[in-house]
Amino acid sequence: MAQLSTPVEERVVEKANPTGPAKSKHGWLSRLRSYFVFNPLIWLYTFVLGIVSIPAGFFDRGGRLLHGFARVWSVLIMKTICSPVSVEGLESINTHKTCVYAVNHASALDIPMLYVYLPFQFRIAFKKELLSYPIVGWHLKRSGQICIDQQNSAASIGSIRAALKSLKSGLPLVIFPEGGRTPDGEIKPFMAGAFFLAIKAQVDIVPVALIGTFDLLPMNTYHIKSQPLKVKFGAPISTASLSLRDTEALSEKVRNSMLQLFHSTSSLHTD
Template identity: 25%
Template sequence: MIMLTKILSIFIYITMSIPLALIGILFVISVIFLPSKMNTFGRLTSICVLKCLFIRLRINGNIPSDRSLILMYNHSCFIDPFLFAYSSPGKTTGITAIENYKLPVFGWMLKKWNAIPIDRSNIQNAKKSIEQGEKAFKEGYNVIILPEGTRTVTGKIKKFKKGGFHMAINTRAPILPIGSKGAFSFKPKNRWYLKPGLVELNVGEIIEPSRYDELGVNGLVNEVREQMKKLTGYELEE
């Protein structure tokens, strides 16, 4: 069974290069001629990528489109950005590791999508990135944040960075936790071959700003982690 999975993985890696090249060409065209349709194209790109990888995506619950939110997801796989782009309604941006900007093609796409780079090794630069996120929220954008910072290698939900929670408190932005389940099984960080199948995005309960004074930063972190645990079925890393 594992051998068949590895053979299928090699087939996917080879065959997906052609449609991904076409997606890249269409992306360049959209940037030049349809800059106002970037979010729409992001969703179409994500659909194509997920189909090429033989992933079935199911969204359980509703992500409101009538208000701006901070969308917090767990981070377990390289396909996560495509899951998030597909599921996020309305104008959306996100905070991403500055290293991603150095990746060929993908880094350029992030720039065109106005993703906000964050350098966690430099506190002052990291604060500036959080301020950019606050500005985007005030301009009506949903802001995607991965509070773990980097992908899990164990399948457990890692400890959270607090920058996104300070941002929520500063802007009085509601937080919506969303748990990604199945992406880690598809392709964990330390395994080369793929296991195509079902990936679920389970939408949690919005945490309203009216609770922030009561919870504080640490309480807010714990609330989101507990929701993530229930939404994904994954254990929390100590």
Template identity: 30%
Template sequence: MKASRFQALVIILKNIFITFWISVIVIYRAYRNAYSRRHCDQLLHWWSSKLLEFVNLSYEVFNPNGVRFEPNRRYVIMSNHSSLYDIPLTFMALPGSIRMLTKKELFEVPIWGRGMAAGEFISIDRNNRRQAFRDLQEARKKMESGIILWVAPEGTRSRTGKLGPFKKGGFMLALQTGATIVPVGIRGANEVLPAKTTDLHVGCHAEFHVGRPIDTSRYSKKQINELMEEVENQIRELAALPR
């Protein structure tokens, strides 16, 4: 159901407020040297639940392979990305200390950007190859400390709902760290706020499909295209996207 202009405005203001609020909390705790990853995980879970609650977005998680994140192993979650609600859905659907690998421009947003940095989110400069390399090395350190990385292999949010061309950065990182890639297909989340519109819908239903984990140690760097193809095939099937 399409939200009225007033209803949409209220939802947007609520989203801004709680995003600002948890950013301030994380920044403050980091400033006081009292940052706790576990506490940040709890805040992100709470934030995500509120974002879904505000638009009354229900969801189901399908995990036929019983995927679990084991301690002392490195993981990269890769999913299609056509909705702003893919992120809170991921935080709600999967356990663990999940953080995004995202474009550096988001870190320039006042308060929110600092909160993301303090909360161990990872930026990547797509316009500077040398800096992007350093960013990926920082991501590797985070993963080795227990962070589960969420990556949109398309590099950005799809404006059409279709699966765009994959970028190699996330796959190179997975290969370098011997990480396990967990493909995910998200269905229905893009109906909340269709691309290229300001039409907010409430009462939608999404599905979160977890695929078969892929051990990147089975691939060499020369086989990166094969790895990308395997992940893409899974995501297309999981998200029910045509070729």
């Protein structure tokens, strides 16, 4: 059985940062606003909603209430950071249909964006390391999200089974097929898990490109630089005629679609 952490390709990745370099306006004023306004408010939202959601977690077997708390948390964050978001392609997606959503991962703020702009309850695959975060780890576990342990083969098999069970129950699944955040704005090679699951469950896979989030908040910083963002949905890709032997070909097809979505946008920076 394939593991969620199995590399599919090891070729040189394309540059994937269409937003260009950050402008000089992101200086000390931007840092002060980020460190003394944005971040404290985000921590406050996380603490308050996390504490309030704890009782709900013991009675919410389907995860609907906890998903609602996560969505409120995400809406508050997206409104706080003063970054307008435009959405393209969602109108062509049947949001009532169970699919795997393959999303590029560039920022810690990708997840709040998804909770705001995916208009349905879903499960999300997350790295085991997040379980160690206070409140956040508890919420992920209680709400039925899919924990991925990339260092443990047996645990990976359990994650696959949990993900398949979620898909067969009718809940869409969000996966970051790169396996983690990009350190440099490039879309990294994909891993096999998302495509194995889509074929095994015989559900469509939808490529989604989040644009601008790397410049908004890259790795290893708390400096949130407000700017316009985009969420772009590609056409669903069917797995109806595919077998597990087609996993690599499906991965390449989805990645090419994501790259096209990512690069077919004009600069998001405004004067």
